[in-house]
Structures are given as structure tokens and as C-alpha cells.
Amino acid sequence: MDERLQELLRGVKEKKELQGLPDEFILPILETYLAKQAINIRTLRPQDQKFIVKEVRAKLRREVGMFYSSSKKRTKLLTAGDKEGVLLTHASTKERFPYYVELEGYVASLHPASILDLGCGLNPLALASPNIPYYALDVNAADVEIVKSYFERQHIPGWAKVADVQHLEKISLPDVDLCLSLKLFDILGGKNPGAVEKVLETVRCKVFLVSFPTITLSGKRMRRVQRTWFEKMTERLGFSIREVLRFPNEIFYLVQKSQ
Numbered sequence: 044m045d046e047r048l049q050e051l052l053r054g055v056k057e058k059k060e061l062q063g064l065p066d067e068f069i070l071p072i073l074e075t076y077l078a079k080q081a082i083n084i085r086t087l088r089p090q091d092q093k094f095i096v097k098e099v100r101a102k103l104r105r106e107v108g109m110f111y112s113s114s115k116k117r118t119k120l121l122t123a124g125d126k127e128g129v130l131l132t133h134a135s136t137k138e139r140f141p142y143y144v145e146l147e148g149y150v151a152s153l154h155p156a157s158i159l160d161l162g163c164g165l166n167p168l169a170l171a172s173p174n175i176p177y178y179a180l181d182v183n184a185a186d187v188e189i190v191k192s193y194f195e196r197q198h199i200p201g202w203a204k205v206a207d208v209q210h211l212e213k214i215s216l217p218d219v220d221l222c223l224s225l226k227l228f229d230i231l232g233g234k235n236p237g238a239v240e241k242v243l244e245t246v247r248c249k250v251f252l253v254s255f256p257t258i259t260l261s262g263k264r265m266r267r268v269q270r271t272w273f274e275k276m277t278e279r280l281g282f283s284i285r286e287v288l289r290f291p292n293e294i295f296y297l298v299q300k301s302q
């Protein structure tokens with residue numbers, strides 16, 4: 044790797060909340076940024092370097108880093124058996140916290156014999172149980188460590204892995220009954236709907252439960268809660284939307300893949 048590129052990468056990862064991200068996840072974002080701005084890495088000035096690091100960090104923070112919480116605090120809560128406390132350390136599980144009983148009931152009503160959770164964050168702590176194999180993946184190693192440790196303590200069959208959903212072909216994925224993709228597809232498909240399409244086509248499952256936030260991170264209600272782009276995509280792929288669930292801050296689509 045070019046030394047200057049390596050230096051930029053190191054600069055980006057100096058921020059604590061981004062240290063759990065694999066280099067392979069950060070590099071394409073860095074390279075795309077350089078290409079878009081037509082920046083020649085060989086003639087980079089130190090002041091440009093600072094600016095690039097700042098811009099790339101901001102993009103990463105929007106995708107993963109803003110869900111960061113100190114891993115020391117989480118480990119302490121987990122060791123004390125305070126699962127609820129851990130769930131409250133992640134923005135997504137915190138927002139969903141008042142509705143987890145309902146969501147758990149809904150997932151149970153689908154009778155899945157196995158679950159795959161993409162971009163899982165800390166959600167597996169709320170939904171996994173010892174009698175159903177649960178496979179969880181996220182690009183953020185800090186979250187995956189917590190999930191792994193929870194699975195070990197609770198004897199949850201399955202695994203928790205660091206992986207990028209844009210490259211699912213690189214890992215061996217199990218065939219599952221239910222695939223969860225909660226609050227992930229806006230991040231993934233924002234600029235590249237093809238990435239979402241690839242996920243929907245690659246995962247082998249009977250149904251997907253896909254959710255999208257309906258409030259912004261600052262708590263404001265979004266103007267458009269329905270994701271028509273996603274509805275059209277599932278139709279184009281020949282999948283059917285079996286049910287739409289609306290929580291006060293999240294919309295869920297149950298998508299049938301196999302007939």
C-alpha cells in the first residue's frame with residue numbers, strides 16, 4: 044500500500060470510535076473520496092491531509108461510529124449481568140428499547156429455526172435465545188466483541204463475526220429461516236442501492252425482516268417513513284412484502300424470499 048495512503052488510514056483510525064473498523068472497510072471509502080475530489084496522493088500537502096482525514100472520519104461516523112460507546116463500560120455492564128444497561132449504550136437498541144417485547148413476540152410468531160442478523164449492532168442481546176442458532180455480523184469489531192461474549196455467557200448457538208455486508212461472498216453464510224436487517228439498508232443503499240440488492244440476492248433465507256428508522260438521530264420525525272425505493276426493489280426482484288409493521292420510531296417490512 045502507498046505510504047501516504049497508509050498515513051491517511053492511520054490518521055482516520057486515531058479516533059477511538061473508529062478503531063474497531065477493519066482497514067478493508069475504511070480503505071475503499073478513503074480511495075473513493077480521493078478519486079471523487081480528484082486528489083493525487085503523491086502531491087498531497089499536509090493541510091490537505093488533515094482535511095481528508097476529517098472528511099473521511101465524518102463519513103464513517105455517520106455509518107458506524109455514532110453508535111459507539113466505551114467498551115469498558117459495556118463490558119462492566121455485561122459482567123454485572125445488566126443486559127438492559129448494555130442495550131441502552133447503543134443508539135439503535137436504545138430507541139427500540141420500549142418496543143422490544145413487541146418485536147420479540149413478532150419474531151417468535153414467525154417460528155424461525157435459525158436467525159442471521161446483518162449489521163447487528165447489539166440487537167442480538169435482545170433477540171437471541173439458547174434454543175435458536177443465531178448468526179450475527181457487523182463491521183464494527185467493538186459491537187461484535189460484546190455480542191460474542193454475550194453468546195458465550197448465555198450459551199447461544201451460532202456465531203458473531205466481524206464482516207462487511209458489502210462482501211458477504213467472503214464469508215461462509217448459513218442458510219437460515221429469518222434474516223434480520225435492522226436499520227442497515229439506509230446506510231448501505233443511501234448512495235448505492237445495488238449494495239442492498241446484492242444482499243437480498245445473496246442471503247439464503249425464507250424471510251427477511253428489514254427495518255428503517257422513522258425518526259432522525261436527533262429525534263425529529265422523518266417526512267417520508269415509507270421506503271418506496273425498497274418496496275420497488277423487492278417487487279423487481281420477485282420478492283413479496285408479506286407484512287408492514289409500524290412502531291413509533293421504526294418501520295418493518297417482512298419480505299418473503301422463497302415461495
Ligand SMILES: C[S@@+](CC[C@H](N)C(=O)[O-])C[C@H]1O[C@@H](n2cnc3c(N)ncnc32)[C@H](O)[C@@H]1O
Pocket residue numbers: 106107110135136161162163164165166180181182183186206207208209224225226227230231
Ligand atoms: C443503525 S445501526 C443498527 C444496528 C442494529 N441492526 C439495530 O438495529 O439495533 C447500523 C449498524 O450497521 C453496521 N454497519 C454499517 N455498515 C455496515 C457494513 N457495510 N457491514 C456490516 N455492518 C455495517 C454499523 O456498524 C451499525 O452497527
